[in-house]
Structure formats: C-alpha cells, structure tokens
Amino acid sequence: MHIEPGVVDGAKLxxxxxxxxxxxxxIAKMAKDDLKTRPSLGGLAGRTIITTTxxxxxxxxxxxxxxxxxxxHLILGSTLFLMFGGAAASIGLALGLxxxxxxxxxxxLPQYGMNVTTLIIPLFGISHLAGRLxxxxxxYVDVGYRDALALSxxxxxxxxxxxxxxxxxxxxxxxxxxASIATFGAAYMTVIIVEPLVDLAVLAAAKSLRKATDNxxxxxxxxxxAT
Numbered sequence: 001m002h003i004e005p006g007v008v009d010g011a012k013l014x015x016x017x018x019x020x021x022x023x024x025x026x027i028a029k030m031a032k033d034d035l036k037t038r039p040s041l042g043g044l045a046g047r048t049i050i051t052t053t054x055x056x057x058x059x060x061x062x063x064x065x066x067x068x069x070x071x072x073h074l075i076l077g078s079t080l081f082l083m084f085g086g087a088a089a090s091i092g093l094a095l096g097l098x099x100x101x102x103x104x105x106x107x108x109l110p111q112y113g114m115n116v117t118t119l120i121i122p123l124f125g126i127s128h129l130a131g132r133l134x135x136x137x138x139x140y141v142d143v144g145y146r147d148a149l150a151l152s153x154x155x156x157x158x159x160x161x162x163x164x165x166x167x168x169x170x171x172x173x174x175x176x177x178x179a180s181i182a183t184f185g186a187a188y189m190t191v192i193i194v195e196p197l198v199d200l201a202v203l204a205a206a207k208s209l210r211k212a213t214d215n216x217x218x219x220x221x222x223x224x225x226a227t
Contacts, residue, residue, distance in 0.1 A: 002070055002073070003070060003111045003114045003118070003163065003167075004066075005110065007069065007166060007167055007170040007171065008111070008114060013110065015169070016111070016114040016166075017113050019114070022121070023094070023116050023117050023120035024094070024120075026120055026121065026124040027087070027091055027120060030085075030124065030127060031044065034085055034087035034088070038220050043217070044087060046217050047084045047219075048087075048088045051084050051089055051091065051092025051093070052091070052096050052099070054080065055075070055092045055095070055096025055097065058073065058096070059096060059097070067184050068185075069167040069177070069180040069183075070163045070184050072184070072187045072191065075093075075191075076198060077093065077119065077159075078126060078148065078155050079198055081123060081127065082203060082222070083140075083203075083222060085220070085221070086123065086124070089123060093116075093119045093120060094119070097112065097115055097116055097119065098116075114166050117162060118159055118166070119159070121158065121162065122156075122157075122159055122162070123155065125154055125158055126151045126154050129151060130151060133147055133150055133151070139221060139222065139224055140219065140221045141204075141207040143200075148196040148199040149192075151196075151199070157192075160184070160185045164181045164185070206218070210223060
C-alpha cells in the first residue's frame with residue numbers, strides 16, 4: 001500500500017498533509033473512546049508498544065512485492081483491531097510506518113501523509129463496522145468467518161480505494177494509471193483471502209490462552225461483551 005515516490009509530488013503533496021491531519025484526528029478520537037471504555041493510559045501505552053512493534057515487523061519481515069501502482073503488504077489491520085482495539089491499532093500503524101520510513105526507507109517519508117491516510121481511515125471505518133456487525137453480547141474471540149471476512153474486506157478494500165485515489169490524483173485518468181490500479185487491486189485480493197483466516201487463527205489462540213490474553217495489554221472486547 002506504499003505510494004511510490006513520484007506518484008504525487010510538488011504542490012499536490014499539500015492534500016496529503018490535510019488528509020494526514022484528518023487521520024491523526026481520527027486516531028485521537030479512537031484513543032479518547034478507548035480511554036472511556038478502559039481509563040488506563042498505561043494500558044493504552046502498552047498496547048501501542050505491541051502494535052507498533054508488530055506493524056514495524058509486518059513491513060520489514062513479511063513478504064511485500066511491488067505490484068502495479070503500489071506494493072502489496074500483509075498488514076493485518078483487522079487482526080490488530082480485534083486483538084488490541086482501534087486506538088492502539090491506529091497509533092501502532094502510524095508509528096510503525098513512520099519508524100520504517102525513518103530507519104529503512106527514507107525515500108518514503110515524503111509520501112508518509114498519503115500512506116498514513118491509506119492505513120488509518122479504513123481502520124476507522126472497520127471500527128464503526130464492528131460496532132454494527134458484531135453484537136454487543138459477543139466477545140471478539142467468538143467472531144466467525146463471515147464477520148472476519150467483512151472486516152478484512154472493508155479494510156483492504158479501503159486501502160485499494162485510497163491507493164487508486166492517490167494514483168489518479170497524481171497521474172490523472174490515463175490508460176496506464178487505470179491498468180496499474182487494476183493490477184494492484186487484483187493482487188490485493190490475495191490479502192483479503194488470507195487475512196480472515198489469520199484473524200480466526202489468532203482469535204482461537206487468544207481464546208485458548210485466556211489467562212495470558214485477558215488483561216490490559218489486549219482489547220477489552222477480546223474476551224468480554226459490551227453489555
């Protein structure tokens with residue numbers, strides 16, 4: 001989902017600053033909501049350290065390949081959301097992306113605003129979808145394949161939509177841009193197939209290891225209902 005250097009440049013980068021500011025506002029809202037549910041800044045900080053470490057590892061360790069207009073990454077955004085909550089997941093995505101740019105890919109830093117937007121706004125979307133889709137009487141460890149697929153599809157679909165937007169914004173509606181976007185979108189379907197299975201495997205492990213995962217370092221909804 002990294003926007004390649006040169007796709008958007010010059011004065012057009014100003015829009016990415018505005019969308020990044022919006023993304024940080026959404027992160028702040030999710031953090032505020034998280035602290036209302038569990039008023040522990042230390043707990044949120046602990047979850048954020050875990051998610052940041054995981055996201056950094058996802059970017060550097062998991063396979064990622066340039067395809068079309070961008071790169072295909074297994075980011076596991078829905079997995080992070082289910083396990084650690086929207087606030088920690090969003091902060092971890094923003095910080096992990098920043099650390100990856102600072103230490104390993106400084107050429108990506110001018111695109112940071114676009115990339116953080118591409119990750120955070122879809123995550124905010126699935127935080128709302130989860131509230132509508134998953135009953136308050138159900139803990140996340142009991143989520144089934146259909147719900148996991150819906151969350152993953154929404155998140156990854158949001159990423160593809162934002163990548164398409166940046167490509168068209170930067171290069172216009174050319175045949176080359178459309179072909180590159182189509183190639184990238186098709187490749188991302190493999191992520192949509194894999195991520196729900198990862199979600200279910202991780203949730204099953206959390207359920208069997210409840211003594212280790214029912215604490216402040218994990219999402220409250222992981223083992224508990226919202227009622």
